[in-house]
Amino acid sequence: MTGRTYGTRLPGMPKETPSGKLIVVEGADGSGRTTEVALLREWLEVEGHAVVDTGLRRSDLVSGEIDQAKQGHTLAATTMALLYAADFADQLENKIVPALAAGSTVLADRYIYTLMARAIARGASREYARKLYGFALRPDLVVFLDARPEILLHRSIGKYGSLDYWESGMDLCLSRDLFESFFLYQALLSQEFAWMEKEYGFHFVDANRAPEAVHLEVQRLVAPLYGTRFVEPRRPPRGSAPRSVSRVPRRAASA
Amino acid sequence: MPKTPSPNHGFPGRLFVFEGLDGSGKSTQAALLGKWLQSNGYRVFFTEWNSSELVSSTIRRGKKKGLLTPTTFSLLHAVDFADRFERKILPPLRAGYLVVCDRYAYTAFVRDAARGCDPAWVRTIYSFAPRPDRVFYFQVPVQITLKRKLSSRLKMNYYEAGMDLGLSDDLVESYERFQGRLKREYDRISETDGFRVVDATRSVETIQSELRADLKPMLVNFPTGEALMHDG
Numbered sequence: 001m002t003g004r005t006y007g008t009r010l011p012g013m014p015k016e017t018p019s020g021k022l023i024v025v026e027g028a029d030g031s032g033r034t035t036e037v038a039l040l041r042e043w044l045e046v047e048g049h050a051v052v053d054t055g056l057r058r059s060d061l062v063s064g065e066i067d068q069a070k071q072g073h074t075l076a077a078t079t080m081a082l083l084y085a086a087d088f089a090d091q092l093e094n095k096i097v098p099a100l101a102a103g104s105t106v107l108a109d110r111y112i113y114t115l116m117a118r119a120i121a122r123g124a125s126r127e128y129a130r131k132l133y134g135f136a137l138r139p140d141l142v143v144f145l146d147a148r149p150e151i152l153l154h155r156s157i158g159k160y161g162s163l164d165y166w167e168s169g170m171d172l173c174l175s176r177d178l179f180e181s182f183f184l185y186q187a188l189l190s191q192e193f194a195w196m197e198k199e200y201g202f203h204f205v206d207a208n209r210a211p212e213a214v215h216l217e218v219q220r221l222v223a224p225l226y227g228t229r230f231v232e233p234r235r236p237p238r239g240s241a242p243r244s245v246s247r248v249p250r251r252a253a254s255a
Numbered sequence: 256m257p258k259t260p261s262p263n264h265g266f267p268g269r270l271f272v273f274e275g276l277d278g279s280g281k282s283t284q285a286a287l288l289g290k291w292l293q294s295n296g297y298r299v300f301f302t303e304w305n306s307s308e309l310v311s312s313t314i315r316r317g318k319k320k321g322l323l324t325p326t327t328f329s330l331l332h333a334v335d336f337a338d339r340f341e342r343k344i345l346p347p348l349r350a351g352y353l354v355v356c357d358r359y360a361y362t363a364f365v366r367d368a369a370r371g372c373d374p375a376w377v378r379t380i381y382s383f384a385p386r387p388d389r390v391f392y393f394q395v396p397v398q399i400t401l402k403r404k405l406s407s408r409l410k411m412n413y414y415e416a417g418m419d420l421g422l423s424d425d426l427v428e429s430y431e432r433f434q435g436r437l438k439r440e441y442d443r444i445s446e447t448d449g450f451r452v453v454d455a456t457r458s459v460e461t462i463q464s465e466l467r468a469d470l471k472p473m474l475v476n477f478p479t480g481e482a483l484m485h486d487g
Contacts, residue, residue, distance in 0.1 A: 011325040011371035061322060076341040078383050079334055085380075086330035093324050131379040135326055 008134030012093070018100035021225050022137060024111040025218075026193075027145030028186060029167045030155035031207045032214055036145060037109045039215045040222065044105055049226070052099040054091055055109040061090040081119040085132055088115060092136060100137075112136045113144075113200065117192035121185065122172060126195070140225050142200060143218055144193060145207035149186045153179075259476070264385030268348040269473065272359040274441065275393030276434055277415065278400035278407075279455045280462070284393070285357045287463050288470075292353050296479035300347035302339065304358035323419070325370035332363055333380050340384055351478065360384040364444060369436040370420065388473065391466060392441060392450035397434045399456060401427070 005013075025040070027033040041051050099106050116129040124132075147155075156163055163178050165171075169185025170178065196202060205217050216232060223230035260267055271288070273281040285301070292299045323331070347354050360381040367377045404411065405427075413419070416426050417433025445452055451469060453462060 008376040009371075009373045061327065076337070079337040079341060082330055082334040082337050082380065086327055086334055089324070089326045089330055090322075093326060094322075128379065128382065131376065134373075134376055134379075 004138050006130075006134045006136055006138060008131075010093070010135045013097065014101055018097070019103045020100035021105045021141075022096065022100060022108065022139040023105060023222060023225070024108045024113075024139045024142045025145065026110055026113050026142060026202070027207060028147065028152050028189065029164060030152035030159070031145040031147040032155070032211055033109060033145055035211050036143075036214055036218060037107055039211065040218060041107055043215075043219065044107075044222075047226070050102075050104040051107055052095070052104045053107045053109060054095055056084075056088070056114065061087065077119070077122040077124060080122070081115075081124050081129070081132065084115050084119070088112060088133070089135065096137065108139070111139065111142070113142070113193065113196055113202075116196070117189045120192050121169065121188040126192075130199075141221060142202045143221060144197070144202040144204050145214065146204045147207040149183055151208050152186060153182065261388050263388050264348070266348045266385075267351040268354055269477070270344075270348060270354050270356065270385070270387040270389075271470070272356045272361070272387040272390045273393065274358060274361045274390055274450070275453075275455060276395060276397070276400045276437060276441070278403040279393035279395045280459070281391070281393040281455070282357050283459060284391075284453075284462055284466060285355055287459075288466055289355050291463075291467060292355070295474075296481060297474070297477070298347075298350075298352045298480040300343075300352045300354045302343050302354065302356055304336070304339075304356075304362055325367065325372050328370065328414075328419075329363065329367040329372050329377060330380070332366075336360065336363065336381070337383065353477075356387070359387060359390070361390065361441075361444065361448065365437050365440040368440050369417065369433065389470065390448065390450045391469075392445050392452050393455040394438075394442070394445075394452050395455040397431055397438055400434060401431055404430070 023040070025033050025037050037053060041053060044051050096106050096108070112133040116133060119129050119132075120126055153163070156167070163182050165178075167185075168178055168182040169188070170181050172181075172185065174184040174188075175181040193202070197204060203221050205214055205221075207214055220230045220232075261269055264270065273285040275281045282303075289299050289301045344354055344356065363381060364374065364377055368374045411426055411430055415433075416430035417436070418426065418429050420429075420433065422432045423429040444450070453465065455462065
């Protein structure tokens with residue numbers, strides 16, 4: 001699957017299929033995404049895979065302009081959507097594609113889906129968003145960490161002491177109240193992720209649980225990409241220190 | 256006075272676009288036409304491609320470092336155009352002005368196609384830009400634009416010459432070949448997009464009077480600035 005885009009030719013792409021895997025972890029702020037990406041990276045490296053991680057808005061090309069635009073809140077919806085797409089394209093071509101070509105696993109902490117959902121919440125049509133990102137590579141796996149808004153709220157407050165202006169969609173003027181805006185905005189985004197689940201083949205993972213439980217389920221989804229079968233570690237006895245999670249060879253496990 | 260909305264975009268203003276290769280004389284003609292419209296009492300808004308401040312520094316920096324790929328090149332110009340469109344073109348169009356554009360989305364269609372981007376994709380990302388009421392395409396052989404370019408001693412720029420495509424190591428040769436690609440693409444879409452093709456090898460005066468004659472019927476009953484004010 002890797003090496004194919006969502007329908008639009010990407011000029012200058014290497015012809016041969018890259019050997020690396022592209023794994024995407026999607027989810028709202030507070031869904032445990034960053035924690036899961038770190039755990040996944042650790043596990044994959046222990047397994048012997050080279051891992052490159054990537055996220056949104058980290059390219060050198062336009063991240064300065066994005067920050068600048070956010071400060072001024074001046075840009076209209078289409079302009080902002082295109083600016084994010086330019087930033088994504090830069091990362092795709094200069095970071096993701098070369099890493100995949102070199103055989104690395106690319107672990108993406110969010111991908112086009114969040115960008116699409118945000119753009120649609122701000123007035124772009126689904127069709128526009130879908131076609132705009134037609135040049136993106138199809139990942140080998142998209143894990144969506146699905147958590148209830150109440151859980152997101154608690155984790156967000158626990159982490160930052162408050163709610164983030166942008167993650168609450170305050171620029172949409174849904175409500176003047178930060179908390180109310182947060183719930184309205186998260187509902188808008190969920191609506192978009194719901195149709196993407198089918199169209200883009202998301203694997204929804206219940207992220208209302210503890211990080212360990214989420215990680216186990218994600219490992220189960222990731223292992224087949226490498227032709228291996230993930231066997232769950234035996235449950236530690238009650239009261240003992242938590243064991244680190246690892247893939248045990250099948251024979252050893254059944255012995 | 257009734258303001259008839261444009262059949263192409265539904266706004267009360269009118270959108271006139273000038274397209275063509277560098278050195279085809281379109282900017283001179285656009286400026287002269289703007290003068291004429293103004294002198295006839297119409298409210299005119301004149302705008303050129305690449306006048307927005309937002310990403311021009313990024314585009315410049317990216318170009319200098321050779322960081323741009325056809326896709327990022329295309330998207331950054333789309334950002335620039337969207338910003339300009341939403342802030343500069345749309346408001347006067349809604350307010351009933353005659354908007355004269357020296358280059359429009361077609362410049363991107365042609366240039367991005369010449370760089371290998373998927374034409375359907377480029378059209379999609381510019382789908383926010385409405386169809387103009389008139390597109391004048393200044394058709395001219397590449398040889399003539401090249402002569403104008405060389406005699407004006409303007410520095411030929413790396414991207415304008417399509418040097419990023421590796422068509423040739425020689426700047427002038429690359430320019431010629433890249434502009435040839437642009438011309439072929441302009442010629443191709445001029446029919447499908449209903450351009451008014453202007454033979455740009457003729458004198459400035461001849462061309463200008465042709466443009467004025469072409470637009471006159473469209474301006475019958477179009478309110479002048481004064482009429483707009485009193486219409487309040």
